[in-house]
Amino acid sequence: MPPYAYFQNQFLPLSEAKIGIMTHAFHYGTACFEGIRGNWNAKDEELYIFRCPEHYQRLLNSCKLLKIALPHSIDKLCELTIELVQKSGYREDIYIRPLAYKSSELFGVRLHGLEDNFLIIVTTFGPYLDTEKGIRCCTSSWRRIDDNMIPPRCKISGLYVNNAFAKTEAVENGYDEAIMLTSDGHVSEGSGENIFLVIDGQLVTPSCYDRILMGITRDTVIQLAKNELGIETVERHIDRSELYVADECFLTGTAAHVTPVVEIDNRKVSKGAPGKLTRELQKLYFDVECGRNKKYLHWCSSACTKMVKT
Numbered sequence: 001m002p003p004y005a006y007f008q009n010q011f012l013p014l015s016e017a018k019i020g021i022m023t024h025a026f027h028y029g030t031a032c033f034e035g036i037r038g039n040w041n042a043k044d045e046e047l048y049i050f051r052c053p054e055h056y057q058r059l060l061n062s063c064k065l066l067k068i069a070l071p072h073s074i075d076k077l078c079e080l081t082i083e084l085v086q087k088s089g090y091r092e093d094i095y096i097r098p099l100a101y102k103s104s105e106l107f108g109v110r111l112h113g114l115e116d117n118f119l120i121i122v123t124t125f126g127p128y129l130d131t132e133k134g135i136r137c138c139t140s141s142w143r144r145i146d147d148n149m150i151p152p153r154c155k156i157s158g159l160y161v162n163n164a165f166a167k168t169e170a171v172e173n174g175y176d177e178a179i180m181l182t183s184d185g186h187v188s189e190g191s192g193e194n195i196f197l198v199i200d201g202q203l204v205t206p207s208c209y210d211r212i213l214m215g216i217t218r219d220t221v222i223q224l225a226k227n228e229l230g231i232e233t234v235e236r237h238i239d240r241s242e243l244y245v246a247d248e249c250f251l252t253g254t255a256a257h258v259t260p261v262v263e264i265d266n267r268k269v270s271k272g273a274p275g276k277l278t279r280e281l282q283k284l285y286f287d288v289e290c291g292r293n294k295k296y297l298h299w300c301s302s303a304c305t306k307m308v309k310t
């Protein structure tokens with residue numbers, strides 16, 4: 001089965017879904033997107049799409065900012081996604097990329113008076129960061145951009161150049177991931193992940209005022225910590241120096257899952273190994289996103305792969 005895309009209101013082979021070189025979004029970054037995981041559960045023979053409606057709610061918010069009119073409800077967007085996944089027939093972990101964009105083929109920097117379009121791509125997706133051993137991070141020399149520049153609370157394509165600067169600088173300097181600081185020097189987030197610290201038994205994460213994307217994995221971890229471990233998360237400003245003295249640190253994201261951070265700016269986090277609470281939350285999260293924890297099955301949309309296969 002060839003990989004499929006949903007493009008210009010139809011399902012078609014990915015190789016046939018093309019945009020013109022004059023497309024507005026290609027020149028000016030006037031698009032917004034989501035990243036959604038589908039997790040293969042071999043025991044259930046099921047592909048579970050994780051928190052699909054929440055991702056589309058966030059996409060609709062991004063569209064609102066960009067003045068993109070998406071003509072579908074959240075339910076319809078979830079239906080289209082499931083249909084695309086079924087058509088693609090994957091029986092392994094996948095990544096779903098919905099993207100809404102300014103599709104007019106003309107020059108001119110603006111948001112108004114342009115045509116909009118929407119597409120969904122589905123692809124296989126392996127590990128993004130090392131969730132087992134943990135990763136080494138650096139604080140980036142690239143500051144997180146402010147809300148009144150390009151709002152980081154939305155996944156706007158053009159904004160991701162800021163993230164790309166930070167990620168490439170980190171990797172080229174020998175680290176796995178960058179931690180960006182806000183313009184006033186507080187800890188914000190990774191290039192594609194939110195950040196958590198454990199300080200004196202408290203779970204701490206930057207608040208919505210710290211130029212972060214309000215991550216769906218972040219929210220999942222906050223809920224799991226509270227409901228399953230009785231731990232409340234404190235959302236507050238975090239100083240850079242707190243990164244160096246924290247007992248544990250981990251990143252969260254659709255791509256990154258829950259990834260332990262074992263070193264920051266050449267200083268070991270605690271003893272330089274994944275922390276105990278990090279491991280507990282990681283296990284809880286993996287079980288939930290793969291549909292193994294039936295209490296949270298309402299977060300998993302079944303793509304009914306086995307029905308399509310038979």
Ligand SMILES: Cc1ncc(COP(=O)(O)O)c(C=O)c1O
Pocket residue numbers: 035163189190191192193194212213214215216217218252253254255
């Ligand atoms: C900049 C940024 N922060 C955080 C996240 C994590 O968000 P989520 O958990 O919704 O994937 C992402 C990933 O989408 C991201 O790109």
